[in-house]
Amino acid sequence: MKNIIEAKGIKKTYISGKIETPVLKGIDINVREGEFLSIMGRSGAGKSTLMYQLSLLDVPTSGEINVDGTDILSLKNREKTLFRLNHLGYVFQDYALVPELTAVENVSLPLLLRGMSQKDAIKKAGETLQRLGLERQINNLPSQLSGGEQQRVSIARAIVDEPKIIFSDEPTANLDAESARVVIDLLKDLNKKGQTIVMVTHEEEYGRETDRILHLSDGKIDREDVINHNKFK
Numbered sequence: 001m002k003n004i005i006e007a008k009g010i011k012k013t014y015i016s017g018k019i020e021t022p023v024l025k026g027i028d029i030n031v032r033e034g035e036f037l038s039i040m041g042r043s044g045a046g047k048s049t050l051m052y053q054l055s056l057l058d059v060p061t062s063g064e065i066n067v068d069g070t071d072i073l074s075l076k077n078r079e080k081t082l083f084r085l086n087h088l089g090y091v092f093q094d095y096a097l098v099p100e101l102t103a104v105e106n107v108s109l110p111l112l113l114r115g116m117s118q119k120d121a122i123k124k125a126g127e128t129l130q131r132l133g134l135e136r137q138i139n140n141l142p143s144q145l146s147g148g149e150q151q152r153v154s155i156a157r158a159i160v161d162e163p164k165i166i167f168s169d170e171p172t173a174n175l176d177a178e179s180a181r182v183v184i185d186l187l188k189d190l191n192k193k194g195q196t197i198v199m200v201t202h203e204e205e206y207g208r209e210t211d212r213i214l215h216l217s218d219g220k221i222d223r224e225d226v227i228n229h230n231k232f233k
């Protein structure tokens with residue numbers, strides 16, 4: 001199977017004033033198309049930093065990153081924005097929903113940004129929410145939803161325009177066990193249908209349910225656990 005992400009020699013050093021903080025110290029990663037990859041490591045290990053580099057939310061200090069056939073580090077800012085919009089979906093631990101917009105309006109945003117008419121965008125957003133079991137909540141504001149429901153809305157927003165890759169940073173961190181289960185099952189289900197997913201988590205039990213775990217420690221990948229060997233034949 002082909003690699004949808006190929007990253008080589010990724011280094012990231014945060015610089016503020018005279019203080020340099022090396023966080024990523026040379027990381028090579030390949031992600032297969034259709035893989036559900038998890039990135040694990042203790043708090044402060046650099047998991048979020050690594051995900052931001054791979055998902056065009058930040059720029060590494062050095063290294064090479066190819067995503068879906070594009071050398072993403074050569075893109076100009078505007079091209080990057082379009083690339084994110086057209087290829088990638090994001091799910092964060094704090095949901096990152098717009099508080100003034102209803103569930104269906106939040107989910108319609110990526111479609112509006114891509115130029116879809118408001119009528120069509122709302123229709124498609126509603127269908128996606130329905131698929132995730134949120135048909136009764138479409139007109140609720142985020143403040144009128146539970147944490148688990150807000151996370152499902154943010155997953156709906158991430159998948160509404162069928163991105164090639166979903167990046168998810170600790171999607172279950174703020175959820176109770178029951179809602180976390182729903183979110184993990186949802187991601188697994190999307191992956192079964194072919195979606196490539198890169199998920200940061202510090203919960204071993206969820207990592208174990210993905211295809212492969214990369215363990216990050218001291219700015220390097222110090223171990224790889226292949227769980228679903230069938231995917232890597």
Ligand SMILES: Nc1ncnc2c1ncn2[C@@H]1O[C@H](COP(=O)(O)OP(=O)(O)O)[C@@H](O)[C@H]1O
Nearest residue numbers: 014021023041042043044045046047048049050
């Ligand atoms: N914007 C930033 N500026 C300076 N240091 C940062 C910044 N973001 C993260 N760090 C530092 O980088 C390290 C890794 O952070 P992070 O990637 O968030 O770790 P993790 O997600 O594994 O908990 C931490 O020591 C953190 O303080």
Ligand SMILES: [Mg+2]
Nearest residue numbers: 047048049169
């Ligand atoms: Mg983090």
